[in-house]
Amino acid sequence: xxxxxxxxxxxxxxxxxxxxxxxxxxxxxxxxxxxxxxxxxxxxxxxxxxxxxxxxxxxxxxxxxxxxxxxxxxxxxxxxxxxxxxxxxxxxxxxxxxxxxxxxxxxxxxxxxxxxxxxxxxxxxxxxxxxxxxxxxxx
Numbered sequence: 001x002x003x004x005x006x007x008x009x010x011x012x013x014x015x016x017x018x019x020x021x022x023x024x025x026x027x028x029x030x031x032x033x034x035x036x037x038x039x040x041x042x043x044x045x046x047x048x049x050x051x052x053x054x055x056x057x058x059x060x061x062x063x064x065x066x067x068x069x070x071x072x073x074x075x076x077x078x079x080x081x082x083x084x085x086x087x088x089x090x091x092x093x094x095x096x097x098x099x100x101x102x103x104x105x106x107x108x109x110x111x112x113x114x115x116x117x118x119x120x121x122x123x124x125x126x127x128x129x130x131x132x133x134x135x136x137x138x139x
Contacts, residue, residue, distance in 0.1 A: 006048035013040035042135045051089055053132045054096045060125050061099045064106070068118050071109045076102045 017037040024030045065072060065080050079098050085091050103122065110118040
């Protein structure tokens with residue numbers, strides 16, 4: 001059987017918050033336990049959707065890089081064209097982080113050169129990125 005990690009984490013969080021926390025007498029322990037429950041739910045969301053969110057970011061960043069190609073260095077272009085070595089979270093994170101560094105640099109160049117369309121497309125991406133990665137953590 002393949003475990004469904006996100007579901008298991010959500011069940012643990014629900015048990016903690018509905019069956020264990022109500023029996024705690026200390027307000028500090030109750031608050032600490034509630035925070036742990038919320039964090040477990042955030043980890044469950046990340047386990048379930050984290051890689052896909054990053055892949056969506058990567059695809060969107062690559063479209064922006066096409067629009068700003070003239071401002072990219074040859075090294076940037078090498079990093080952008082590199083394929084993922086695997087879909088393990090650590091490898092996807094590394095690639096996502098490298099592209100994000102390039103995007104930040106590109107954004108600075110777009111603002112310095114007053115390239116409004118590119119600047120606006122980067123801001124639009126950042127808004128979508130923040131929505132995609134919003135932590136809800138509600139059980």
